[in-house]
Amino acid sequence: MFIRKVFYDGMYKCLNISSRAQSSWNIVTGICVERLPVVTPPLNEIQKKFKDYLSAREFENSLKSDHELRQENDLRQAELLKKEGVDVDTEAVSKVTAQDFEDAANEELAKFQFASIETEADRSGDKSTHDRCLQRHLVLVTEQKLGTDIKSLLPQGLWREGETLRQSAERVLVEQCGTKIKVKFLSNAPCGFYKYKYPSEIDGKVGAKVFFYYANYDGGVLEKATNYNWLTRKELKDILPERYNKSVQSFLIQETY
Amino acid sequence: MFPLGLLKQFSRFSIGSIINTQVNTKNINTFAALQFKITDQLWAEPLKKKKKMDPAILKAREERRRKKLEKQIRRLEKNARQLKPIAELEPPLHLLDEKGRRKRAVVVLSAEEIEARALLNKDWCRYKRQEYMNNIAQIDRIMAAQKRALEKLYEESEDLYYEAIMPDLALIPYSIDGTYETPPINNYDSPDGEYIDVSKKWGN
Numbered sequence A: 001m002f003i004r005k006v007f008y009d010g011m012y013k014c015l016n017i018s019s020r021a022q023s024s025w026n027i028v029t030g031i032c033v034e035r036l037p038v039v040t041p042p043l044n045e046i047q048k049k050f051k052d053y054l055s056a057r058e059f060e061n062s063l064k065s066d067h068e069l070r071q072e073n074d075l076r077q078a079e080l081l082k083k084e085g086v087d088v089d090t091e092a093v094s095k096v097t098a099q100d101f102e103d104a105a106n107e108e109l110a111k112f113q114f115a116s117i118e119t120e121a122d123r124s125g126d127k128s129t130h131d132r133c134l135q136r137h138l139v140l141v142t143e144q145k146l147g148t149d150i151k152s153l154l155p156q157g158l159w160r161e162g163e164t165l166r167q168s169a170e171r172v173l174v175e176q177c178g179t180k181i182k183v184k185f186l187s188n189a190p191c192g193f194y195k196y197k198y199p200s201e202i203d204g205k206v207g208a209k210v211f212f213y214y215a216n217y218d219g220g221v222l223e224k225a226t227n228y229n230w231l232t233r234k235e236l237k238d239i240l241p242e243r244y245n246k247s248v249q250s251f252l253i254q255e256t257y
Numbered sequence B: 001m002f003p004l005g006l007l008k009q010f011s012r013f014s015i016g017s018i019i020n021t022q023v024n025t026k027n028i029n030t031f032a033a034l035q036f037k038i039t040d041q042l043w044a045e046p047l048k049k050k051k052k053m054d055p056a057i058l059k060a061r062e063e064r065r066r067k068k069l070e071k072q073i074r075r076l077e078k079n080a081r082q083l084k085p086i087a088e089l090e091p092p093l094h095l096l097d098e099k100g101r102r103k104r105a106v107v108v109l110s111a112e113e114i115e116a117r118a119l120l121n122k123d124w125c126r127y128k129r130q131e132y133m134n135n136i137a138q139i140d141r142i143m144a145a146q147k148r149a150l151e152k153l154y155e156e157s158e159d160l161y162y163e164a165i166m167p168d169l170a171l172i173p174y175s176i177d178g179t180y181e182t183p184p185i186n187n188y189d190s191p192d193g194e195y196i197d198v199s200k201k202w203g204n
Helices: A002-021 A045-061 A066-087 A090-094 A098-111 A120-124 A165-177 A233-239 A242-249 B002-009 B055-081 B093-097 B111-156 B158-164
Strands: A025-035 A138-146 A149-153 A156-158 A183-185 A192-202 A205-217 A228-231
Touching: A025 A165, A025 A192, A045 B111, A066 A098, A138 A165, A138 A233, A156 A165, A165 A183, A165 A205, A165 B158, A192 A242, A192 B111, A205 B111, A228 A233, A233 A242, B111 B158
Parallel strands: A025 A205
Antiparallel strands: A025 A138, A025 A156, A138 A149, A138 A228, A183 A205, A192 A205
């Protein structure tokens, strides 16, 4: 019984190895470069309601601040001034009141211009910059030549003998996007898988197995790639082939708004 | 010299000639270093004589040093039992005094308002639970995708698989800047404020 087990195990391993030796698939690494949201997503209905409720509770349970005390004091002084005429001490009245301070602070705040969430690229509809849709995740998509036709896919390239898949992913990214783009790979392990067949056999290979690596965009500009886009989830769905899109989205965080 | 001269004097009385009288009496030799000696090197200043101190002063000094050390030890021991005070834990006294003045008028909520708040709390609870379940489902989905990828990689090449499951130590420690309420303003020149360090020094 034991011998039989060993024999079968051995056989199984031999089969496995032989199937590996004559693998008829190309190993390809794809890189999913994602720009994380810069700005927090907008609050939905219930979040807004609950936020208001919490701040109301916060206010009710709080004690008065120094500023509020000062304001009350000012009001009391003004009352006194009205009642008794001019002969209260003018020193306490002529100083800057809390209301004046509040007005000045409000004026300063009104003058300050916050940056707009809608960027230049949003207005012009330019998809080739990462400076768009600040509240959403964006994925880098480049044009890839597959056989004779060109398709918009994640950057991908053939694995070379002697390197790990992670090294291969880093090399491919440098080859296709230049050295100036900074990304942060989050794992040595691939996060997704996709398999496709070539229309006809090429060098004895029937198709390619794509292993996706996930990386976060960390600044810098793209250099070499000519036709690239930073796309939201929805745009990915429109532009990527259906099955490919499914396997890409299977390892991406789904947005809730 | 003398005995040789004497020998010569008495040589005529002797029968045989003295053969051994031919002795060189001159004291010349060829050793060069014999007369010319180099003195020892005396580069260093001769040692000074040690000043004698008054034993009373010495004793006093020693005493002072010991006392200082003892004092330090005592202070350390006292500090060991006593924890550093945290300023935030004790409310400032002037705030305690003004507590009555700082109280807000109690808001009386209507029955509907109380009911609405309770309902909102329940709604929020349900919403957060759903959100949590969705998050768990997403994490499961993403992990499943990675597991599948690793399985496929194992089928393709065992070596690549083992390389892939190695931990990436460059990621530790990991830090990331979060999302913000408003986007950053390009080339914004932040106004300089005054920096006053108010943290207390606690020397041991």
